[in-house]
Amino acid sequence: MPLKYALVHEWLTPKATGGSELVVREILNHIDADLYALIDFESSQKESYLYKRQIGTTFLQKLPLARNGVQKYLPLLPLAIEQLDLREYDIILSSSHAVAKGVITTPDQLHICYCHSPMRYAWDLTFDYLKASRLGYGIAGWLTRYILHSLRQWDVLTANRVDHFIANSKYTASRIWRCYRREATVIYPPVDIEHFPFSTEKEDFYLIVSRLVSYKKVSLIVRAFNELKKELVIIGTGNEMQKIKKLAKPNIKILGWQPDDVVKKYMASAKGFVYAACEDFGIAPVEAQACGTPVIAYGAGGALETVLDIRSSGHKGTGILFKEQTTAALIEAVEAFEAYQGKFDPESARENAVQFSSQAFAQRYFEFIDTCNQNRSSQKGKILKNILRNIE
Missing domain, CATH: 3.40.50 (Rossmann fold)
Known part of the structure; x- marks a missing residue:
């Protein structure tokens, strides 16, 4: 059965x-x-x-x-x-x-x-x-x-x-x-890699796609870009929406919730995706890389496994990692990102994303289930044999 x-x-x-x-x-x-x-x-x-x-x-x-x-x-x-x-x-x-x-x-x-x-x-x-x-x-x-x-x-x-x-x-x-x-x-x-459009043509803006809640650290990113005076687009909603609207200067556009096709369009055309949260995995940076878009991310949690810092990974690099969740550290990371502009290969970003497809x-998941079930059946068989041997 x-x-x-x-x-x-x-x-x-x-x-x-x-x-x-x-x-x-x-x-x-x-x-x-x-x-x-x-x-x-x-x-x-x-x-x-x-x-x-x-x-x-x-x-x-x-x-x-x-x-x-x-x-x-x-x-x-x-x-x-x-x-x-x-x-x-x-x-x-x-x-x-x-x-x-x-x-x-x-x-x-x-x-x-x-x-x-x-x-x-x-x-x-x-x-x-x-x-x-x-x-x-x-x-x-x-x-x-x-x-x-x-x-x-x-x-x-x-x-x-x-x-x-x-x-x-x-x-x-x-x-x-x-x-x-x-x-x-x-x-x-x-990560549904195939549904994210790959593009080598990038426009002059940075992007955040995130729930606007405290641990996502979007307000930190806003403060950094207020100082940098670089164009930043924010897509998402949450209980920090009003706080972020008050913080944001004119160089920052807050679009709120957007349908998938709009999100994908912005992801594919952004020059860089910005991510300041410490997540267990973090799907959004992988989705950005699937579009060929490099990532600036806080170097902790899952980002250490999904984003390759160009300063240590060379031509395979897919972004820049920063070590502290501070405005100063993020500003430094954006400036480093700008210095490496033109050296990021969209193909490398896409290739890195594919391993998370x-x-x-x-x-991997169903092979693991099958292996666990086979091992369990084998173990039960051994236990049964030992019981029968002891009875004899």
């Missing part, structure tokens, strides 16, 4: 369209898996690839305001994910950046977790979360700290429910080890 697969993701909403959702989509392109999530408001969208798909959800689906994000019900997320009954499946695939890996499985099931990140607000971003939240102060602050403490304990405990971890970068693999003391195999997430992901 064919194996039965379940794929578990955190949440499925029109507002959640990041790298983790691209992984879910790519997995479903190749495997017939039943899909589960804490909430689902995506399958009701006619334009969605999940339209009319049957998706298993939790009690959070019926709670008020869940459509706008279940993060507001943070203390309930562990309880909710543990209510999913997946006993009928042979293999559990989780796509996790919060609680999806915490599903309850049986000893006969194989659980493989593609980890986009250990729960950031419980680990790396705890103090940023507390500082930015109204719940970070006073009595509410102490309660929030206790909830986050409990989440960390649950998060470590449920790492033991996973048979094999996959990390989306070496950086994430190191964080998985630090948080869970578990080894992880690195398989880079899929959807095809490369699918091949």
Whole structure:
């Protein structure tokens, strides 16, 4: 009989369209898996690839305001994910950046977790979360700290429910080890390289495509370009929109949300793509390189694995990396970028991006699942033989 697969993701909403959702989509392109999530408001969208798909959800689906994000019900997320009954499946695939890996499985099931990140607000971003939240102060602050403490304990405990971890970068693999003391195999997430137009013709402007939230450090980029007086185009929206509009000088154009065709046009024609966040992987710099556009990026996290600094990589270089998230460091990086202008080869950028293609992901991911399943079957066979030998 064919194996039965379940794929578990955190949440499925029109507002959640990041790298983790691209992984879910790519997995479903190749495997017939039943899909589960804490909430689902995506399958009701006619334009969605999940339209009319049957998706298993939790009690959070019926709670008020869940459509706008279940993060507001943070203390309930562990309880909710543990209510999913997946006993009928042979293999559990989780796509996790919060609680999806915490599903309850049986000893006969194989659980493989593609980890986009250990729960950031419980680990790396705890103090940023507390500082930015109204719940970070006073009595509410102490309660929030206790909830986050409990989440960390649950998060470590449920790492033991996973048979094999996959990390989306070496950086994430190191964080998985630090948080869970578990080894992880690195398989880079899929980037739809073929849908980004390659161009050797560049115009005289720099580009940001990003959610406008604090950890993306877009305001830092704006301050640097205010001083540089170079043209910068910003595409994206978020809760820092008004702050960034107030900061920006006339050389900076803020376009807000734009459809995919507009984003791709700007990516293909920009002289450079600017990225100041520390991400676990970071898909946007790879998409820019797929267009033949070099990248100026903060040299930490996934960017160290996706952007090749021309100062150390020579003709294969695809950008410039800067070492500190400061205005001065970024200004210095832009000036270095300008000095190397004309030496960046668009073909090299495209070639570098191809290693992160959807095809490369699918091949590595499903080969890994197959290997894990074969090893599991072999191990079960050896255990059975030992039992029979002892009986004899």
